[in-house]
Amino acid sequence: MSNTNNPYLPEMATVREIIQETHNIKTFRVTLNNEARMKAFSFEPGQVGQLSIFGVGESTFVINSSPTRMDYLQFSVMQAGEVTSRLHELQVGDQIGVRAPLGNWFPYDKMKGKDVVIVGGGIGMAPLRTLLLFMLDNRDDYGKITVIYGARSPQDLTYSYEFDEWRAARDVNLVLTVDAEAPDWEHKVGLIPNILLEENPASENTVAVTCGPPIMIKFTLEALKKLGFTDENIYTTLEKRMKCGVGLCGRCNIGTSYVCVDGPVYSFAQLSKLPNEL
Template structure:
């Protein structure tokens, strides 16, 4: 009988590649050191992992590579504190700890046959990326797929190396936008909620999946409601103060829910039932 890995102990992993996405966002592609664990490791789109910088601490980040592409696990990290600053100092060949997978995932099974509208802002594109690539790798299972990705400026957009491919696909409608005009920018200019209203995706047989800064989410939710999306048709993902990752420390609780266990993925319908602590 094979025992499950101890969720309190990280697997050792090696960084195989890094990508400097923006001045303050760095992507890490990591591979578990144990061949047995690599072969046994599975996860679902939207699940998260804890990355450990030994001697500094650990923080939670979404696995933003899809389970259909398992050459490595990808995490994109915005530099915002002690642990993330320590991560940003690491490079290919350095070793870290990985505790994963944790939390729930996007309800991709119930999305089959539906049109999908992705709305990402800044680093909020990271969790959307895993579901987007998963759906593109299973394209026949889903209807029309639209992506609206925005940032303050071109320099603040992550995953730049992938944007030409997304823009060029016949089976994906991609709209890029920045908050204000910038030299050489050839795409939309405007705040994400305003551009979303202009796109006006039909709500009839659709699911909207959104992630980004809280102020963006607030006005994006209103735009989606104005476009006719019901609360249960809107899905988002949270990363609220997750620490232990197993629902023990209580740091990420919202009422009776724990983001690390009951989330990080919630429908807007579920969020409306929680105390207003976000």
């Protein structure tokens, strides 16, 4: 449900917890100040929100908590510009603006009864975490889940404090990789698309979901095609292209498609019909 009658008006929220994920990524757990609105808040896995620092601006981030776990809303922020730098200065108890939920979501209903392959790189694990937790909390609805997650170094992996929970879930295979050898690293070493090919997940009755840097997605898509996945069964999310979030400013278009109206979640079958602007 929408949490305000005016999509342009942010809800006030309080920062409840801050987690330092990596040297340049922080996770913020927030709650809406209006208790009734917070209690009634609902969203779908993959939807996004706009976080605003008043007097500075706002930016789009996926809600990377799960709708099955509603004690707070979680957003992970990579420091990259003025707004994100100011967000990184926040302390527990500070106030921010939240406009959410916005956009479409991962088609989890279509994934029921199927195996799921999740391929994430760096901060790209944020939207995938949402889908993963949702599926773990509805475990009987889905088949085997393969999670391939990589980053440049072990220090660049987010949500490492949850890896044990993911591994412990029934029929979940968590594969971690980094680009180069690192001290005390006991997992895979290699680029994500190569590790994906090495793992060789079956494409039959399987859906793949990927998110990460554009170059990673490009070669991951090639690897998935080699494994037999069709464009219709591969999904990604483009929330980083979103600006206003409500189709007003026109700055997130890919050809005739507006990411904040038609996305941020797309199948590659949909993207293949649009100009190659990624």
